[in-house]
Amino acid sequence: MSTLQSIRPTARDDAVLNVLADFVTVEGLQPGDRLPTERVLSERLKVSRTTVREALTRWEGLGLVERRQGSGTYLKAAVSRDMFHLPLTFASGNDFESLMQTLEIRRALEAEAAALCAQRAGPKEIAFIREKLDVMEESFHAHAGMSSEEDWDFHLAIYSVSGNPLFGQIISAMHEAFHRFWEHPLGVRDFGHASFPYHRTLYDRIVAHDAEGARAEALKLIATVEDDLRRGAANLKLADIR
C-alpha cells in the first residue's frame, strides 16, 4: 500500500509548476529563454507572489531555472509536465580525493558514452562531432595549448550523440560543481596537453563505428587527465584547494 502515500503533499506550489510546465511546452520555450515575471505569474495564476516564488525556488534547486535579480528568471533546461526528478546528493569536499573520485565517475561515463556514440552515430552526427574536433584542433595549434572551452564542446557533442541525455546531465553537473578545478585544477601548466592526440584517435574510432575501440581511446584520454592531476598534487604537497 506504499503506492498511495500522501494524498496531498502540497497543492498550490505543485499546481503552479504544472501550469508553468504546460506554459513552457505550449509556448515552446527553450533553455535560455526568459519566463514571465513573478508578479505576472502571481496575477495570472491568482496566487500570491510568495507561492510563485516557492514553486520557482523548487525548480531553481533542481537546476531547471536560473534567477537573475533585476533581469528575470530564465530556463536552464527543457521542462515538461511529465518529468521525473532524481536528485542525487552526496558528501564530497573540494579536496584532491573528491576530485579524483568524480574523475573516476567521469571516466566510466565517458567510456560508455564514447562506445554508444560509435554505435549510433550517423553521417550527420559524425559531421557534427568532426566540426567540434576541427575547432578544437585549430584552437590548439593557434594558442599552442588546450582550450578548455572547445575541448568541453567536443565532449558535449559526444554525450549528445550517445543518444542518452543522462550522460550529459551527470557530467555537466559535475563539471559545473568543479569548474574552477576541472579546468586548471592545481596550477599545472599545459593542463590537458597530453590528452590532445586522443581526441582524434577517439574520433577515428567513432567514424569506424568501433564501439570497443572508442571505449579504449576514451579511457586513455581520461587517463592522461588523471596523470596531470596526480602530477599537480605531487607538485604542491598538502595543497589547500578550497
Add this chain to the structure above:
Amino acid sequence: MSTLQSIRPTARDDAVLNVLADFVTVEGLQPGDRLPTERVLSERLKVSRTTVREALTRWEGLGLVERRQGSGTYLKAAVSRDMFHLPLTFASGNDFESLMQTLEIRRALEAEAAALCAQRAGPKEIAFIREKLDVMEESFHAHAGMSSEEDWDFHLAIYSVSGNPLFGQIISAMHEAFHRFWEHPLGVRDFGHASFPYHRTLYDRIVAHDAEGARAEALKLIATVEDDLRRGAANLKLADIR
C-alpha cells in the same frame, strides 16, 4: 577569467542552509528527526520566515527534508555542509525508454567499478566479495532463480571495494528510484536468470586482478539484463508501466 564570475549569486538562503547544515551536524540529527520550527529559525538566525521558508523549500525539492503541516519539518536524509547535488531530470516518466537509459548509466558505472575493484581488492576484500557470491549462488540453486536481494548485495560489495563511494551512491539512488521496475520490470519470468553465470566469471577476473577482464565481464552481465528488458518490452507491446 571565467574563474571569478558571479560574485554574489544569493546570500541569505544559502547562508541559512549552511548554518542549518552545521546545526544538523553538531546536533547529530538523523533522518527522521525533527528540526527547529520555521519561526524559531527565523528568530535565531535573524532573518524573516520568508527567507527560512525559501531555504527549506530548496532542501525539500532535493528530497533532503519533509514538511508536515501542523507537525513540523523532518530530516529525510543525511545532510552536511559540503554536499554535492546532482539533480537528474528524465524527459519522460517511468517508461521503457527511461529505464533503458538508466541501465546504460549503470552499465558504465558497473564496468568501471569492476575494473577498479580488480585493481584494488586485497585478500580481505576478495573474501568479502566471495562471501556475497556464495550466498547468492546458494540462493540461486535453492530457489532455482535469481534472488534480487542477494544479487544486489553482491554488486554493492563490488561498489564498496572499488574504493570510490560515489559508485554505490549513484547506483543506489537510481536503484531506489526504480526499485519497483528494476527487480521484475516487465513481468519477465526468471528475470536476470541469464546474468547468473557472469557473476562468477566477474569474480574470477577480480581475483586475478585483471581490470580489463573484469570490465568486460561486467559489460556482459549488464548486457544480459538489457536483453531481458528488451524481451519484456517486446512481450507486452505498449506497456503502460506507470
Add this chain to the structure above:
DNA sequence: ATTGGCACAATGGTCTGACCAATTTCGAGG
C-alpha cells in the same frame, strides 16, 4: 555620430504581519 553618464523603470530578494489549515497537546467530562 559616438561615447559616457545618469535617472528611471523593471525584476528578483527580503521583510512584516496577518490569517488559514492541518496536527498535536492536553484538560474536562464521561
Add this chain to the structure above:
DNA sequence: CCTCGAAATTGGTCAGACCATTGTGCCAAT
C-alpha cells in the same frame, strides 16, 4: 482510564511594502 473537543502549535498562503541589482533610454559632452 478512556474519549472528545478546545486550544496551542506549526506549516501554507496571502497582501503590501521596501531594498538591491539590472536593463533601458535619454541627454550632454566629445
